[in-house]
Amino acid sequence: MKKEILMGDEAVAMGAIHAGIKSACGYPGTPSTEIFEYIMRYVETQKASIHALWSSNEKVAYEEALGASYAGGRSIVTMKHVGLNVAADPFMNSAITGVNGGLVVAVADDPGMHSSQNEQDSRYYSHFACILCMEPHDQQEAYDMTRDAYILSERFEIPVMIRLVTRLAHSRSSVTTKEPLPQVLLPVSDKRSQWVLLPINARKRYSRLLSVQKEMIAYSEASPYNHLEIKENSRLGVIASGIAYNYIMEYCQEKGEELSVLKIGTYPLPVVKIQKLFESVERVVVLEDGYPFIEEKLLGILPHSYKIQGRLDGTLPRDGELTPELVRLAFGEKPKEHEKKPDLPIPARPPALCKGCPHGDLYNALNDAMKIYDGGRVFSDIGCYTLGALPPYNAITTCVDMGASISMAKGACDCGVFPSIAVIGDSTFAHSGITPLLGAVKENSNIKVIILDNATVAMTGGQETMCTGDRMDKLILGLGVDPNHYRILSPVPKNLQENIDVILEEINYKGLSILICRRECLQTAKKKLKSKSEKE
């Protein structure tokens, strides 16, 4: 046994390493990125024989992890919540095929949208796929649950989800780790009727998945992660899942309150424990960080006469991150003096591109070129360049999901928008920009695709990118793009006029143009210089 101070993300990584994984797959995305980075660092420093390299997107990562499981190895796949939308196809179907080596899906949700497009709750996905989900309340549980998840995955032959939220993923606490298990390598699966999802097999596999649900509920009912404590004199009960359990414990300690509390750490929900809690109190407040997932489920489990409070009845806000302060307010407390928002005239400081960022130089040129076109639109993607939506650039008109820039530009062009411009980064292009480009090449759509090749995944901390430089050029030209309309720009201030001219020339061409804006991210360049000078 060893004590370590770990972030929630790192505790999940350590749990997987100590469960004997052979393979780690993932795509960066806040707040999940540090799970994978920890495994990568571990592999490098400990010379561990775990395959751990970033994948080109979450669907690919998921399928790689599933392939590893098929081959008998334990594997982990990591992503942020919206990444699970990308991986949803293999995710849903892997619940039907089942797994061979244990497969853990570590998904970090972002309630409050600290750095995301939405705050969707991954527990719905686990319910949708009919698999087990584990939701730690602290870093120790993040470690323990991840280790246990492999046993459960192999016992029920299903993937198991570990759901984190930002506050837990990114905070640190002491974790006691156990003796690492040796790497597991089961015989490669050869059960074609399990793995070939023809309808005749899929129907049987789905029945099998449904048939293990009872066993899963029985596990959940007995699980120490679902803990019910009934206080004799308490008329008020609380159901608290994940990190919300810390908040209610903190509140009870501070107020000296004795409440009956059901802590939820694994799903499907432990129905008997829920019923016991309701039978012992007059009303129950449900605390969960995310959507009212448990609260909604209760409506189907309990008679309507039971009084349930939470996000649905307005006791807590319907959206946003759950905080200890919101929990106090839900119990009728007044805001603490130091937590009241000061009424000071502090100017807002919206995020901005780094000073001298290549994306800024591109936007200066693009804005200048576009000023004569009233009907023109710039469809952006997700990356540092999304900050081009803000002043001083105000250069982009949409940003929806990864890869949407090229497809939306094409769709809008098909409906008459001119000029229809897509702006996409190199990592996002590799993630989900290549397939929409294929369609645009086939039709020679009159869109201009600007690929911001800064040779890194800058927005999530500078991970290695899949497709940059020469490799990118060969790939795109290989798709059949006309080399005469494949232009490479260098986004530096001194090239402003030259870049405006190239953009205008290509806008005047009635067909598909690709403009590669190639200049390294300043932060990545700095990091490289620093590590070079440290080595010398």
Ligand SMILES: Cc1ncc(C[n+]2csc(CCOP(=O)(O)OP(=O)(O)O)c2C)c(N)n1
């Ligand atoms: C489906 C999904 N996965 C991951 C993310 C997290 N994320 C936001 S932008 C981005 C990639 C940014 O890289 P790139 O397109 O190269 O732009 P840069 O930040 O380098 O300018 C990632 C991984 C996300 N928002 N959505």
Ligand code: SF4
């Ligand atoms: S991190 Fe890199 S890409 Fe992002 S704003 Fe800074 S210089 Fe630009």
